[in-house]
Amino acid sequence: MKIVAYLKFNNKGLIPAIIQDEKSKEVLTLCYLNNDALEKTITEGYVYVFRRSKNMLMKKGQTSGCVQAVKSICIDCEGNSILIKVDQKIAGCHEGYFTCYFRRINKDGDIEILGKRVFDPREVYTPSQRPTT
Numbered sequence: 001m002k003i004v005a006y007l008k009f010n011n012k013g014l015i016p017a018i019i020q021d022e023k024s025k026e027v028l029t030l031c032y033l034n035n036d037a038l039e040k041t042i043t044e045g046y047v048y049v050f051r052r053s054k055n056m057l058m059k060k061g062q063t064s065g066c067v068q069a070v071k072s073i074c075i076d077c078e079g080n081s082i083l084i085k086v087d088q089k090i091a092g093c094h095e096g097y098f099t100c101y102f103r104r105i106n107k108d109g110d111i112e113i114l115g116k117r118v119f120d121p122r123e124v125y126t127p128s129q130r131p132t133t
Helices: 002-005 033-044
Strands: 013-021 027-033 048-051 058-059 068-076 082-088 103-105 109-112
Touching: 002 027, 002 033, 027 033, 027 109, 033 058, 033 068
Parallel strands: 013 082
Antiparallel strands: 013 027, 027 048, 048 058, 068 082, 103 109
16 A cells, blocks of 8 residues: 555554544544554445454444444644544444543543433443443
């Protein structure tokens, strides 16, 4: 792939990717891609990520059905991060929210929950697949 010549993967062969919903403009998550994940994302048109915690390549939403159809892929000026704009199906977060950034820190330092859950993770994931937060 020609694009790889422009990118700076880290010493583990990964590059951070910001995933943004094209319609709402909300940032959904930050994930990491290795060369294989990037290639599959480009060729198949759905976001693939490298799950560091499981040391494996996976299609985003392969368990939940909350897939991310790629609309565009951009790289930053230094080639050390990627922005992928997607058509998000259902939700982008393992916790069941549309975005992983559903918690806001207020002026008192307390956490506020933004938005409502779109799905219940207990109904979608097996206990080993559930988020640890």
